[in-house]
């Protein structure tokens with residue numbers, strides 16, 4: 001394919017002299033798939049355009065926030081109109097309550113909430129709230145789930161039968177990692193083993209109710225209910241990290257979709273409409289422990305930022321029941337495109353989808369129980385995904401530059417986008433497959 005990327009190449013070389021890996025968040029550097037990151041010039045609806053003028057159907061959508069597509073006129077005018085009246089005051093504004101009401105209205109488990117500036121900050125703060133409320137120290141998380149990059153959450157399962165976690169990043173002290181235990185997703189027996197071991201020092205279990213940071217892995221029937229039950233029995237809090245699933249799987253997120261209620265919910269991405277925002281909320285008695293009411297400290301100069309809040313309000317207002325029907329149909333169409341093109345080219349691919357989130361796991365057969373945890377996901381053929389990724393990129397489709405991230409379908413993806421993806425996928429599957437078997 002002849003796709004000119006001279007200007008992206010130059011932009012990347014320049015950026016590499018300035019920022020680690022040339023980027024401000026690691027996945028953007030394309031290390032998992034190789035090649036030069038696409039430098040984006042603009043986005044509109046379901047597409048982005050790079051600095052060389054190439055256009056792509058965008059199935060990353062800023063990793064979720066752009067559920068309405070890029071530059072939605074109502075969101076843009078909310079941002080512009082708000083900015084005209086000042087962009088930050090470090091004092092309360094009425095709009096913060098408007099966004100808080102919209103969030104609380106969608107999540108019955110959220111009685112009180114705090115707005116922050118990122119999902120990382122929200123997850124970190126929710127855990128501090130859980131520890132402050134319970135007076136306990138240990139947090140249980142799941143291998144393959146991502147909750148942002150706070151120290152205590154960059155922890156992976158220890159090797160062998162070790163019950164303690166170990167840091168998954170340099171710079172995280174072992175002492176922090178020891179306060180986080182790591183269980184296997186969808187494995188309640190493993191949870192029971194760890195909960196028993198932790199005893200009465202378990203403050204919270206934090207989970208992505210649909211895992212979307214190891215590729216899309218749905219909760220097995222009974223898994224979320226099982227976590228709810230175990231938290232209740234242990235006197236610990238259940239924290240749902242709905243940074244991706246909130247307002248995406250349904251207005252009320254995974255909690256609405258699966259009918260399981262969390263004590264604390266972590267939000268981000270969509271609720272900022274493409275501006276930096278996070279939020280955490282839950283039972284009033286827990287949030288009553290946050291300063292200035294209580295002794296759990298948490299603050300932010302730009303928390304509840306007027307422009308971010310305005311973008312969030314405008315976005316949430318546009319999330320109609322009709323939109324969710326459309327998202328489901330469009331995502332089902334993308335799933336079918338991937339399944340059909342894999343079958344036609346003889347490529348072994350299993351597509352896992354929940355609502356508008358989906359992942360093709362290369363090298364994994366379509367039948368059977370599929371990918372249930374990180375132990376399963378890590379066995380997929382990431383090299384085949386990399387070939388598919390580049391073949392799609394060359395044909396004008398921007399996919400997540402990693403085999404272990406979700407594709408995000410949005411409300412602005414239309415029939416023209418879908419037929420473009422279908423044409424590209426047909427060819428790209430063959431290309432990915434042909435390279436694998438060594439034929440020309």
Ligand SMILES: *Cc1c(COP(=O)(O)O)cnc(C)c1O
Nearest residue numbers: 118119120146147148243244268
């Ligand atoms: C993106 C993400 C976060 C972190 O949010 P940031 O805004 O990137 O800090 C936390 N949890 C989940 C599930 C996420 O997908």
